[in-house]
Amino acid sequence: MKKTKTKNVLLWVITAMVTLLTFSGCMSDAVDSGAVQAESTLSVQESYDTAELTDIITEISDTAEINAAQTEGQIIELSKKQVTAKSTAAKNKKPVKSTFSIHFIDVGQADAALVECDGHYMLIDGGNKEDSDLIYSVLKKAAVPKLDIIVGTHAHEDHIGGLPGALNYTTADLVLSPVTSYDSKAFRNFKKYADKNGGGLVVPKAGDTYKLGSSDVKIIGVNEADGTNNSSIVLKITYGKTEYLFTGDAEREVEQAILNRDEDISANVLKVGHHGSDTSTSYVWLREIMPEYAIISVGKGNSYNHPTDEVLSRLRDADVQTYRTDLNGDIFLTSDGKTISITSDKTVSKDKIFKAGGTVTEKVTQATTQPVVTEQADNNAAGQNYVLNTNTKKFHYPSCSSVKQMKAKNRKDYTGTRDELIDMGYSPCGKCHP
Secondary structure, eight states: OHHHHHHHHHHHHHHHHHHHHHTTTOHHHHHHHHHHHHHHHHHHSOOOOHHHHHHHHHHHHHHHHHHHHHHHHHHHHHHHHHHHHHHHHHHHOOOOOOOEEEEEOOOSSSOEEEEEETTEEEEEEEOOGGGHHHHHHHHHHTTOOOEEEEEOOSSOHHHHTTHHHHHHHSOEEEEEOSOSOOSSHHHHHHHHHHHHHSSSEEOOOTTOEEEETTEEEEEEESSOSSSSGGGOOEEEEEETTEEEEEOTTOOHHHHHHHHHTTOOOOOSEEEOGGGGOTTSOOHHHHHHHOOSEEEEOOOTTOTTOOSOHHHHHHHHHTTOEEEEHHHHOSEEEEEOSSOEEEEESSOOOHHHHTSOOOEEEEOOBSSSBOOOEEEEOOTTSSOEEEEEETTTTEEEOTTOHHHHTSOGGGEEEEEEOHHHHHHTTOEEOTTTOO
C-alpha cells in the first residue's frame, strides 16, 4: 500500500511541476491548474491529509538526492582510484625478462631434450642407460635447481634409460610416463628413481595441460595405438606465438588417430618421430604441422638407416630447415616468443643433412691396428645378428672388439631386433653402438 501511495504522489508532484513550468508566465493560472490537477489526481486515488503528503514528498526528495549523491560520489571515487592505480603501475613498471630455450642433447641413437622457460625446466627423455652421466652433467652445467616436469615419452631404454641420472642429480615435481610398469631393467630403474625423487610415475591423458614458466604444455596424445612406440606421449609446447611438437617414437597409427580428432598440431618446430624412421612423419601429418624447423635425434652410423630417405624427402619437399644430432651434435634453440633462433655444435651443408644415415663405420683399435669394419643392417631382413654378454647385459655387433674378450660362458648369439634386446633388459655396447 505504501509503494502505491508513493507512486501516486510522485505522479501528482511531477504533473504539478510540468504545469508550473509550462505556464510560468501566468502564476495564478498555474496555481489554479496545479490545484485542479491535484484535485483530479487525488479524486481518483486515496485522499491524503496535508501532514502525510508533506512527509511522503520529503521522503522521496531526500532519498533521490541521497542516491544521486552516492552514485555520483562512487563513480568519481572509482575513477580516481583507477587513474591512480594506472599511474602508479606505469611509474613502477619494470621490464619482465622472459626466457625460453631447448637443448637437444646428442645422445646418439636415442632421445633427450632439456626445455627451459623463465627458470623452470622440463626434461623430455634421457637417452640410454649409458647416458645417465651425460644427462647429470648437462643439468649440472645448466645449474638446474630442480625439474618441474620429466617426460619419459615411452618405456624403451633409449628414451628412459638415462633419466635416473637426472633424478640422481635433482628432484622433479612431476614425472610423466605412458605406463607405470614395463618388463625391462632400464624401466624398473627409472621407476625406482621416479618413486624416490619424483613423486612416482603419472600417466597423463590427452588434453591435460601443465605450466612451465610462462609457457604451456599440452598432452596431444598418449597410448593411442598398440605397441610400445605407439604408447608414446605426444606433447605440444606453446611459448608466446611459437609452438613446438614432440612425438616420441609415435608411428603412423598414432599420427592418424590424432588427425582424426582434429587436434591442432601446427608447430614452428617438429621433433621428428622415431629418429627419422619411415614408420613416422607421414605426408598428411607433416602437412598439418607445417613446421619451419625439424630436429632429428639420431645416432651416427646407426643400423636402422635413420633418418630414412623417405622422411628426409618429405622434409625437403616441405622446405623444412632440418638439423640432425648425428651431424650437428648438440642443437640449441632460443625464442623470444615471436622469433626462433637455432645454433648447433657443428655446421653441416644442406646436401649432407638430406642424405640418409645407416652405415656403421668404426675403427677398432687393439694391440695392433685392425682394418676398418663396416656393417650394414638389412632393413628387409628378419633381424640383425648380435652377440650378447649375459653377465654385463650388453649386446654387441659380432665384429666388436669386446666380443673377442668375452668369456665363453657369458656369450650368447642372438638374431633379432635392437628393440627386442632392449625390451629383454639389454643395453647397447658403447664401443660398436649397435
